Amino acid sequence: MLKYEPLDRSRRALLGGGAMTLAAALRPWGALAGGTKLRIGVIGSGHIGGTIGGLWVKADHPVLFSSRHPEELKDLVGRLGPLAQAGTVAQAIAFGDALFVAVPYGALPQLGQDHGGALNGKIALDACNAFAARDGPIADEVERNGIGITSQKYLPGTRLVRAFNTLSYIILVREANHPDPKLAVPIAGDDPEALQVASGLVRDAGLEPVVVSKLADARRFQRGEPGYGQPVTAAELKQKLLLAP
DSSP: OOOOOOOOOHHHHHOHHHHHHHHSSGGGGGTTTTOOOOOOOEESHHHHHHHHHHHHHHHTTOEEEOOOSSEEEEEEEEHTTEEEEEEHHHHHHHHHHHEEESSOOGGGGHEEEHHHHTTTEEEEEOOOOOOOOTTTTTHHHHHHHHHHHHHHHHHHHHHEOOOOOOOOOHHHHHHTTTTSSBBEEEEEESSSHHHHHHHHHHHTTOOOEEEESSSSGGGGGGSSSSTTTTTOHHHHHHTTTTTTO
């Protein structure tokens, strides 16, 4: 396992990128002005977390990948190079200017309970999907109330954006950074600045964000709904979801 250490100034002074430019312009991100990239903490570094986090590393974002067993991430961070580190969930939360949450949905309540204070005010991109066979009764709650509302309930205080939950990691990594028109990634959130940061991070992953609307509307692209499992362009996804072009 790579020992967690704060990135030194020379490794953080990387130029360019949509999310960096955007972040410098937003009020909460003024400290990132001057050419630095967003530091991203990944909570849950399996197929989706490892894949999307890896795309951000390739876009020059420093990323700390975390799991309950960070020593198991040695090969992942070794392949990705010096901008990738491994650590605990607590370290990822402290490290990240933004967080990417990709854990089994049933783990969200415990995550919020264990780290609620540290999560408060953090922009968090939530890619978790609920499966009844794996996650139990919380999957019924998702069906009743919608996944965006349910995720916000269990991660209170976060500036939550639903993102990267609709397609398999195989499709995402295959389609990332293709020529335009790029693969669409639907996102939804209640915080306008968080949505802008999430949009920039989707673009830095080599994909195209489609803002669906508020968290309540994230149910439109949860499992079983029209926006789920759609490997299409932004224009095609907007047409399927009856969004303005």
